[in-house]
Amino acid sequence: MDIDWEAHGWERLADGVGRRRLPGWDATVGLALGTRAVLLYDTGSSLAEGAELRAQIAALTGGRKVTHIALSHPHFDHVLGTAVFAGAEVFGAVGADDLLGGARAREEMRADAVAQGMDAEAAEAAADVLVAPRHVVSGEWTLDLGGRQVLLANVGPGHTGHDLVLLVPGEREVVFCGDLVEESGEPQAGPDAIPARWPDALDRLLRLGGEDAVYVPGHGAVVDAAFVRLQREELATRFSVA
Numbered sequence: 001m002d003i004d005w006e007a008h009g010w011e012r013l014a015d016g017v018g019r020r021r022l023p024g025w026d027a028t029v030g031l032a033l034g035t036r037a038v039l040l041y042d043t044g045s046s047l048a049e050g051a052e053l054r055a056q057i058a059a060l061t062g063g064r065k066v067t068h069i070a071l072s073h074p075h076f077d078h079v080l081g082t083a084v085f086a087g088a089e090v091f092g093a094v095g096a097d098d099l100l101g102g103a104r105a106r107e108e109m110r111a112d113a114v115a116q117g118m119d120a121e122a123a124e125a126a127a128d129v130l131v132a133p134r135h136v137v138s139g140e141w142t143l144d145l146g147g148r149q150v151l152l153a154n155v156g157p158g159h160t161g162h163d164l165v166l167l168v169p170g171e172r173e174v175v176f177c178g179d180l181v182e183e184s185g186e187p188q189a190g191p192d193a194i195p196a197r198w199p200d201a202l203d204r205l206l207r208l209g210g211e212d213a214v215y216v217p218g219h220g221a222v223v224d225a226a227f228v229r230l231q232r233e234e235l236a237t238r239f240s241v242a
Helices: 047-061 096-100 103-115 120-128 195-209 225-238
Strands: 011-014 017-021 028-033 038-041 068-070 089-093 135-137 140-144 149-154 164-168 174-182 214-219
Touching: 011 214, 017 047, 028 047, 028 164, 028 174, 028 214, 038 047, 047 120, 089 096, 089 164, 096 103, 103 120, 135 140, 135 149, 149 195, 164 195, 174 195, 174 225, 195 225, 214 225
Parallel strands: 038 068, 068 089, 089 135, 174 214
Antiparallel strands: 011 017, 017 028, 028 038, 140 149, 149 164, 164 174
């Protein structure tokens, strides 16, 4: 696919696969293109950011729309742009649908976004139209995008109770890790983290991608299997997990 990723502020990872590091919280969004479908991994931190992504993706692809969305985990900087992608089929780890589907979740999402420095009106507007996944993944789910099959895998819990990763096969596999892996800072363990299970989640992630894969953290630069393995050991030490 002849796409000028860099001209639109994106990073090419493989043929028809790219990602963008968003400003503010340095969250990653990923894109995988098939002949029939366009899959977006995470949607940004606000409706405005989601709308910007929508316009960029249309420019990258010659006017194509996002047809599928995979949400890595239910934190505001990864999900609050979802509502702008009308008609897209939304996937999340099992339980994320219930978590994002209620009034309490909307209020907690809004409050967390504001506490992290987001404009209060923008946070409220996005939280009011918060989208819960329609399709939930308890193990693995293969999606056929047309000429390309990708795999959604629920490898958590870890960073949260609802961590979903995306594997894009190719000459060199690309694995979008969500915040199970972070490169630009120490992995964040908030009140919804399950630290005792996090190292196991990274073991499953490594088995999924293998030694030669490109691993794309939720925040920061692309890394390799050695980085993920080291971070796994650091988390095990940090949380006193064997």
